[in-house]
Amino acid sequence: xxxxxxxxxxxxxxxxxxxxxxxxxxxxxxxxxxxxxxxxxxxxxxxxxxxxxxxxxxxxxxxxxxxxxxxxxxxxxxxxxxxxxxxxxxxxxxxxxxxxxxxxxxxxxxxxxxxxxxxxxxxxxxxxxxxxxxxxxxxxxxxxxxxxxxxxxxxxxxxxxxxxxxxxxxxxxxxxx
Amino acid sequence: xxxxxxxxxxxxxxxxxxxxxxxxxxxxxxxxxxxxxxxxxxxxxxxxxxxxxxxxxxxxxxxxxxxxxxxxxxxxxxxxxxxxxxxxxxxxxxxxxxxxxxxxxxxxxxxxxxxxxxxxxxxxxxxxxxxxxxxxxxxxxxxxxxxxxxxxxxxxxxxxxxxxxxxxxxxxxxxxxxxx
Numbered sequence: 001x002x003x004x005x006x007x008x009x010x011x012x013x014x015x016x017x018x019x020x021x022x023x024x025x026x027x028x029x030x031x032x033x034x035x036x037x038x039x040x041x042x043x044x045x046x047x048x049x050x051x052x053x054x055x056x057x058x059x060x061x062x063x064x065x066x067x068x069x070x071x072x073x074x075x076x077x078x079x080x081x082x083x084x085x086x087x088x089x090x091x092x093x094x095x096x097x098x099x100x101x102x103x104x105x106x107x108x109x110x111x112x113x114x115x116x117x118x119x120x121x122x123x124x125x126x127x128x129x130x131x132x133x134x135x136x137x138x139x140x141x142x143x144x145x146x147x148x149x150x151x152x153x154x155x156x157x158x159x160x161x162x163x164x165x166x167x168x169x170x171x172x173x174x175x176x177x
Numbered sequence: 178x179x180x181x182x183x184x185x186x187x188x189x190x191x192x193x194x195x196x197x198x199x200x201x202x203x204x205x206x207x208x209x210x211x212x213x214x215x216x217x218x219x220x221x222x223x224x225x226x227x228x229x230x231x232x233x234x235x236x237x238x239x240x241x242x243x244x245x246x247x248x249x250x251x252x253x254x255x256x257x258x259x260x261x262x263x264x265x266x267x268x269x270x271x272x273x274x275x276x277x278x279x280x281x282x283x284x285x286x287x288x289x290x291x292x293x294x295x296x297x298x299x300x301x302x303x304x305x306x307x308x309x310x311x312x313x314x315x316x317x318x319x320x321x322x323x324x325x326x327x328x329x330x331x332x333x334x335x336x337x338x339x340x341x342x343x344x345x346x347x348x349x350x351x352x353x354x355x356x357x
Contacts, residue, residue: 002247023352067239070178074251077181081258088265094353097274098312099344102321103355105333106341112332115309115324122355124306128296131275140275141282147289150282158283161270165280168199168267170207172277174299176311 001066002058004075007049012082015042030138035090039083046079047072097127178240179233180226180252187222188259191215207267215260222256223249274308 019038028034050072093099104118105111132148135141140154150158165172195214204210226249232241242248270276281298282290299307313331316322321337324330333341348354 001242001244001251005247005251020351027352065238065243066241070240073178074181077255078251081255081262084262085258088262090351091269092265093344093347093351095273095275096344097308098316099340100355101309101312101316102333102337102341103344103348105322105331106338106345110332111338112330114328114330115313116329118331119309124299124308125296127274127308128278128299129292131278132292132295135275135278140279144289147291148282148295149285149287149289150279154279155283157270157276158279161276161280162283164267164270167196168207168271169203170199170267170271172280173272173274173311174277174281174307176307 001071001074003055004050004071004073005078006055007046007053008075008078008082010053011042011046011049012079012086015039015045016082016086031090031094032087032138035083035087042079046075050075178236178248179229179231179242180248180250181255182233183222183225183229184252184256184259187218187225188256188263190221191218191256191260192263194218207271208264211264211267215257215264219253219256222253226252 015038019034023031023034100122101118104122105113108117132141135154136143139151140157141148142151143149164170191214195211198204198210198214199207202210231245232238278295281295301307301310313322313324316337317324320334321340323332323334325332
């Protein structure tokens with residue numbers, strides 16, 4: 001078990017580190033696709049590392065009585081969950097309107113500014129237009145004769161969201177005021 | 178295997194209990210429910226691990242952990258990673274800006290919406306907007322910024338400065354643009 005967990009952490013750290021470094025050399029336009037491909041490409045290495053990678057003695061502890069398949073299963077599970085965590089953290093940083101807003105204030109002299117100054121560079125018109133372009137690039141929406149409509153992928157997500165909104169009795173950003 | 182099974186079971190209870198609580202209580206701030214609930218269910222996992230037999234009554238010997246401490250810790254890590262994913266799912270689907278836009282388009286149906294129509298839906302009658310309108314008071318309430326009521330100057334608090342600086346470092350590390 002310990003071997004599987006160790007290998008999962010090492011392989012995840014290796015592929016995520018390599019991918020972040022590569023994004024500095026050749027940034028991908030579709031970062032999620034890049035992350036997904038990175039994860040899938042790392043799977044054979046996970047298997048290889050589990051069976052072949054020499055590890056310190058502590059990482060081999062307890063492997064005598066457990067089935068090797070259990071260690072491998074735990075490696076695959078942890079490797080997958082680390083991938084999810086990486087993607088989630090990525091989008092926290094990349095898409096958050098709140099973090100962008102805080103960053104805009106930080107970049108001003110003395111870390112302070114009037115709201116109108118922020119709005120002049122980061123206003124809702126630009127926010128919405130940019131986000132619609134991102135959604136279009138990712139095939140969630142498209143423009144037909146100047147009007148935005150959902151594509152089937154977007155319709156699926158929006159339908160799930162509608163149900164989720166009902167379950168959790170939550171409000172969208174537009175409904176909060 | 179025991180740690181993984183109990184972790185998934187406790188996580189399922191966490192999801193069902195928080196979803197039910199949200200539906201019944203309709204909290205104004207869901208984060209105040211999700212995070213404490215995740216911490217509250219963690220001891221349940223620990224207690225269930227300690228009180229149950231090593232094979233849970235049905236696991237084959239080869240599936241039984243030879244290092245229970247590692248198995249316990251692994252299950253706890255899996256639980257918190259799943260809880261993080263669940264909370265993220267909620268805020269992305271229910272609170273996310275992209276999802277808000279897509280829900281508008283879902284309601285508009287086949288005729289869709291123009292960019293101007295979408296933007297006007299986020300404007301307030303007094304000229305304000307629904308993006309900053311709730312966000313600024315919330316940021317002030319949670320201690321990230323202060324807003325001078327007379328000059329309308331927004332200023333980062335120490336907490337806000339730390340978060341903003343960390344954001345800047347992470348965006349550079351991930352080679353991202355301004356984003357948002």
